[in-house]
Amino acid sequence: MRQKFGLLGEKLSHSYSPQIHSMLGDYEYKLYEVSPLELDPFLRERDFDGINVTIPYKKTVIPYCGALSQAARETGCANVLLRRPDGSLFGHNTDVSGLMYLLEKTRYDFSARKTVVLGSGGASAAALAALRRLNARDVTVISRTGEDNYKNLERHRDAGWIINATPVGMYPETGVSPIPNLDAFESLAGVTDLIYNPYRTELLQRAKEAGACAQNGLAMLVAQAKESAEHFTDGRIPDPKIEEITLTIARQSLNVVLIGMPGCGKTSVGASIAEMTGRDFIDADELIVKRTGRTAERIILDDGEEVFRKLESGILREICKKSGTVIATGGGAVTRPENYRVIRQNGVVFHLRMDVSRLPVTGRPLSARAGAGVLAKERMPLYESWSDFEASNDGIEHTAKHICGVFMNAEINV
Numbered sequence: 001m002r003q004k005f006g007l008l009g010e011k012l013s014h015s016y017s018p019q020i021h022s023m024l025g026d027y028e029y030k031l032y033e034v035s036p037l038e039l040d041p042f043l044r045e046r047d048f049d050g051i052n053v054t055i056p057y058k059k060t061v062i063p064y065c066g067a068l069s070q071a072a073r074e075t076g077c078a079n080v081l082l083r084r085p086d087g088s089l090f091g092h093n094t095d096v097s098g099l100m101y102l103l104e105k106t107r108y109d110f111s112a113r114k115t116v117v118l119g120s121g122g123a124s125a126a127a128l129a130a131l132r133r134l135n136a137r138d139v140t141v142i143s144r145t146g147e148d149n150y151k152n153l154e155r156h157r158d159a160g161w162i163i164n165a166t167p168v169g170m171y172p173e174t175g176v177s178p179i180p181n182l183d184a185f186e187s188l189a190g191v192t193d194l195i196y197n198p199y200r201t202e203l204l205q206r207a208k209e210a211g212a213c214a215q216n217g218l219a220m221l222v223a224q225a226k227e228s229a230e231h232f233t234d235g236r237i238p239d240p241k242i243e244e245i246t247l248t249i250a251r252q253s254l255n256v257v258l259i260g261m262p263g264c265g266k267t268s269v270g271a272s273i274a275e276m277t278g279r280d281f282i283d284a285d286e287l288i289v290k291r292t293g294r295t296a297e298r299i300i301l302d303d304g305e306e307v308f309r310k311l312e313s314g315i316l317r318e319i320c321k322k323s324g325t326v327i328a329t330g331g332g333a334v335t336r337p338e339n340y341r342v343i344r345q346n347g348v349v350f351h352l353r354m355d356v357s358r359l360p361v362t363g364r365p366l367s368a369r370a371g372a373g374v375l376a377k378e379r380m381p382l383y384e385s386w387s388d389f390e391a392s393n394d395g396i397e398h399t400a401k402h403i404c405g406v407f408m409n410a411e412i413n414v
């Protein structure tokens with residue numbers, strides 16, 4: 001009989017686990033979305049051979065286990081339950097080794113300086129266990145209600161590494177950081193954020209801007225899944241599989257974002273990329289028309305550019321937190337600095353270029369008023385510094401194909 005594996009949690013619609021496990025082995029992996037009231041009968045019935053456990057049940061499942069691994073005992077959390085031949089449950093915690101995999105990738109010496117761990121929940125316990133195994137010298141947990149909290153963070157300005165084990169900044173509440181300002185951390189070498197959606201949290205973007213190393217939690221998610229799969233199947237999966245799957249999931253979840261001058265073809269090229277890749281296409285300007293009943297041109301002429309830009313920033317905050325889409329931004333999106341992190345949170349950004357002489361100005365009030373050449377001169381440095389890649393619009397299909405090729409082969413970094 002085919003064995004039954006899966007994921008137990010309360011809300012699982014955004015989980016990457018089924019995709020990851022489909023790449024780890026040939027077994028059935030179901031989502032068990034169970035409410036707190038249904039949890040007890042579910043765990044007593046045990047109609048599964050092995051399951052992963054996620055928020056909010058990693059602690060709750062412990063009393064149901066007949067035996068626990070060292071990592072599960074140490075953290076008080078189990079994210080893997082294995083049904084043993086006598087029907088009892090064995091609880092294990094693969095978050096610890098998953099996080100060790102992630103931290104070891106940095107080649108940073110955690111014994112050299114203080115490490116700050118934000119949050120005191122299950123992931124924080126896994127972080128403490130992983131840091132112990134890495135001989136971390138000095139670890140401080142920051143808790144909203146603890147002696148070390150967000151109001152006296154300056155006590156830890158000597159920290160060399162920060163690990164975010166809180167959900168602050170996670171989808172759908174993106175664009176916020178548990179530590180708004182990293183300037184005080186003078187010796188900061190890096191930040192690990194256990195969040196993986198969005199790909200680049202606000203905290204990670206700030207860390208990168210401060211010159212520190214930035215890591216998200218995707219490889220940890222895959223590494224813990226790999227170890228779970230080894231327990232499920234009683235087999236070995238080679239480590240390079242972790243990077244292979246991490247890259248595949250990253251590519252699937254990132255957005256292709258087009259920026260560029262008004263009239264350079266973002267809408268038609270974007271729609272063509274979406275068709276070629278089977279992704280959803282979102283055009284920021286079209287969404288504004290849908291929401292307000294007025295075109296960008298009309299809003300700029302009637303209410304002024306400032307009103308339009310505010311509207312546009314709101315729309316970008318909404319659409320750029322989505323995953324796996326193609327997004328065409330308005331030509332002036334780059335004129336608002338706050339849109340930069342919004343666009344990059346999940347975006348591989350392409351600057352679509354077209355010779356100024358070919359850019360239309362009709363229906364584009366800013367190009368018509370200043371002249372496309374003047375506007376291009378102003379904005380070109382922004383398009384260049386905001387984008388990962390440039391693509392010249394040499395025909396819709398040809399350009400779309402080119403962008404797809406670059407995207408599929410691009411090195412993906414936080």
Ligand code: NAP
Nearest residue numbers: 119120121122123124143144165166167170194217220221
């Ligand atoms: P949890 O058990 O609910 O703990 C989260 C902790 O974060 C809480 O104990 C709390 O600590 C702090 N916190 C919660 N809301 C906060 C807020 N609004 N502001 C500041 N702090 C807040 O959750 P968890 O299982 O530890 O997960 C934490 C995060 O890690 C989630 O985003 C989860 O997705 C991620 N995670 C990722 C992986 C991976 O494989 N990449 C694995 C596990 C978890 P205090 O009350 O002490 O402040």
